[in-house]
Amino acid sequence: METIRAVAIIARAESAGMDGARCPGAAALHKRSDKMGHAAAHAIILASANGLNPESDRATQIRLSAAIDRQVAGRASTQSTAGPVARAIIADLYLQEAAAQRLEFLGSQDPLRHVSNPASARDSGSHRAHEILNRNSISPQQVFEGATVDDLQAIAAGRYHQIKADRTRHAVASVLHLSEAQVKLPTMRVPPIETGTQAPVAAPSFPSATFSSGPRVQQPVAAFGRRGLER
Numbered sequence: 001m002e003t004i005r006a007v008a009i010i011a012r013a014e015s016a017g018m019d020g021a022r023c024p025g026a027a028a029l030h031k032r033s034d035k036m037g038h039a040a041a042h043a044i045i046l047a048s049a050n051g052l053n054p055e056s057d058r059a060t061q062i063r064l065s066a067a068i069d070r071q072v073a074g075r076a077s078t079q080s081t082a083g084p085v086a087r088a089i090i091a092d093l094y095l096q097e098a099a100a101q102r103l104e105f106l107g108s109q110d111p112l113r114h115v116s117n118p119a120s121a122r123d124s125g126s127h128r129a130h131e132i133l134n135r136n137s138i139s140p141q142q143v144f145e146g147a148t149v150d151d152l153q154a155i156a157a158g159r160y161h162q163i164k165a166d167r168t169r170h171a172v173a174s175v176l177h178l179s180e181a182q183v184k185l186p187t188m189r190v191p192p193i194e195t196g197t198q199a200p201v202a203a204p205s206f207p208s209a210t211f212s213s214g215p216r217v218q219q220p221v222a223a224f225g226r227r228g229l230e231r
Contacts, residue, residue, distance in 0.1 A: 066158030
């Protein structure tokens with residue numbers, strides 16, 4: 001099962017009130033890398049809690065998929081527990097979101113804008129992604145300083161292997177703690193713009209929950225996101 005399909009299945013399960021870590025999408029990721037299904041489910045819960053609608057927003061699904069593939073390539077989930085891997089996925093996701101905001105600020109366009117959900121919380125005027133990264137000790141400015149529009153497009157699309165400038169590529173690897181192999185990993189291409197398509201409508205949100213083998217407890221989960229959700 002391809003990663004983006006697995007992400008969509010997990011997100012829809014969570015949105016429907018089921019345990020995403022136990023659905024077929026998580027099982028498929030688990031087969032690729034031990035415990036990755038749990039880490040991905042945790043990351044998807046965080047993305048949903050922060051208004052990125054992973055159950056219906058194709059742009060969010062693509063960015064999460066790229067971040068998950070890089071963690072699979074690094075075998076991160078076999079070397080750590082699900083929590084730190086989920087936070088690494090979310091850091092990657094929000095660096096991509098921050099690059100998209102930077103492009104909008106420069107008068108360019110998010111390469112995934114045509115597949116994003118307008119209801120998702122990515123208002124460029126609020127610099128939301130930058131704020132979330134900075135509050136979690138990750139500096140997007142370190143990456144974007146001197147970056148070309150083409151490199152920002154590559155980052156915003158989750159396609160780090162297309163970054164041309166050595167300085168920008170090394171900065172991405174540094175702030176996200178990625179290996180050279182992870183940065184150079186080819187990821188899903190940007191879907192073409194189709195005439196007459198419409199962004200998906202957001203599904204009703206479902207309270208975020210922890211993942212575990214026991215009963216699901218509704219409580220804040222994450223070091224990322226809105227202040228009310230941080231620990």
